[in-house]
């Protein structure tokens with residue numbers, strides 16, 4: 185290991201600083217120094233400032249895109265501080281995009297409250313899988329519960345107006361989101 189070092193001037197603030205990197209050998213270090221002497225460098229502080237500005241711009245762009253989409257989908261105006269609302273709109277859009285993919289996967293033929301549909305579905309599944317009826321009923325109820333949770337989650341994301349709710353639940357996605365909705369669901373009679 186060998187240190188390669190050059191004295192250089194920051195192209196942004198004009199401050200002199202030492203730029204140093206570790207190289208495998210003295211030879212590598214020497215050739216890096218020769219190359220580096222003819223390059224333009226930014227000091228660590230200016231580099232940090234630039235990166236922060238870039239990240240800020242990315243966040244801003246994401247927030248603006250989310251605001252535009254919200255208007256397009258006629259989503260309700262969120263409530264909270266300006267900063268919370270702007271962040272929450274981005275989170276909401278990400279969550280809606282995800283739940284929409286799951287929502288699209290739900291068959292429109294599901295008619296859970298219709299006993300005729302239920303009976304036919306069970307009979308068909310028993311016939312197709314050879315499983316016994318109790319097991320098929322259990323499986324059907326599990327998948328109907330999932331479908332219901334996706335539907336409820338979809339509605340929740342489209343109706344919730346608290347920016348804080350989106351921020352608090354920003355790590356929640358997919359199955360965890362259904363679980364969350366399931367928990368908040370009123371107990372059935």
Ligand SMILES: [Zn+2]
Nearest residue numbers: 194197227230
């Ligand atoms: Zn600088």
